[in-house]
Amino acid sequence: MTAVSRLVRRAFPGHNPLATFGDRIEGGVLALGVVVALLAVPVAGAVGSEIYATHVSRVGAEQKSRIQVDAVLAEAAPSMDGAVGSEALIETTEAVATWHLPGGLARKGVVRAPYGAEAGTTLRIWVDLSGEPTEPPMTNQGAAFNAIFSALLLWGLIAGAMALLYGLVRFACMRIRLRWWQLEWELTAPDWTGR
Known part of the structure; x- marks a missing residue:
């Protein structure tokens, strides 16, 4: 079983009779996180493009001044x-x-x-232009680097937020599961152990 098929099974437990309500919540949050991370790619690209356009005009002004x-x-x-x-x-x-x-x-x-x-x-x-020491002017390569870095940082923050959300939901569901199992065992244990 590949990592992708495991991911799909986890996101969509389907009619698996062993899947609990918590499994379905985890799957829904996982699917939501993947969709949001994928939708963030063009958004991050647009933000990076806008930053590049802003920096290119700055490059021209700084090169002249x-x-x-x-x-x-x-x-x-x-x-x-x-x-x-x-x-x-x-x-x-x-x-x-x-x-x-x-x-x-x-x-x-x-x-x-x-x-x-x-x-x-x-x-x-x-x-x-007034003769005061200043920083070197920004270059086109610097503008491109800043735009790419900003776009990747934005996408990373969004994807990271989705991963954190999924981790928190998974942790909460696991705690609830363990509590239910403990309660069920407390009810079942006397019949099995005779205590």
């Missing part, structure tokens, strides 16, 4: 020895640097630099 420039460290970056706790997990630290905008205007500010970088080290940084 951010440029890369060379920044020269005005002072040495702190060494790794000064890093504590979670700071040591990050490969860069803050350091003061100077850079020139395309129009020739000089700017000075705090940038991310490798630990221990010496004064005079040249780094490539991203700046916005």
Whole structure:
């Protein structure tokens, strides 16, 4: 018997004379969970598509509003020895640097630099139109990754919720079953054991 046929038998106990009311409830919840998980696929796809469309317009805006420039460290970056706790997990630290905008205007500010970088080290940084350091612009690949990740996460949450619901119903039905069996045994045991 394959896993699929076992799943179908569990979801649809049919006219099995040994199937209880609890088995039918479990089967109904299992069938509902599978249907909801399957219906969530196109919903997650639509959400992912919408996120991609939103991010693509952001990609265009960020690509136009951010440029890369060379920044020269005005002072040495702190060494790794000064890093504590979670700071040591990050490969860069803050350091003061100077850079020139395309129009020739000089700017000075705090940038991310490798630990221990010496004064005079040249780094490539991203700046916005006002010349302030900023994050790199989003790319089309980044937009696609975010959309796919969001769609898979949404589907996983829905499928996980259905699996949790089925698990809770199955647990509750099993507890009820065990209680009924215990009560039936308490009624039957004296006839069998003579006590």
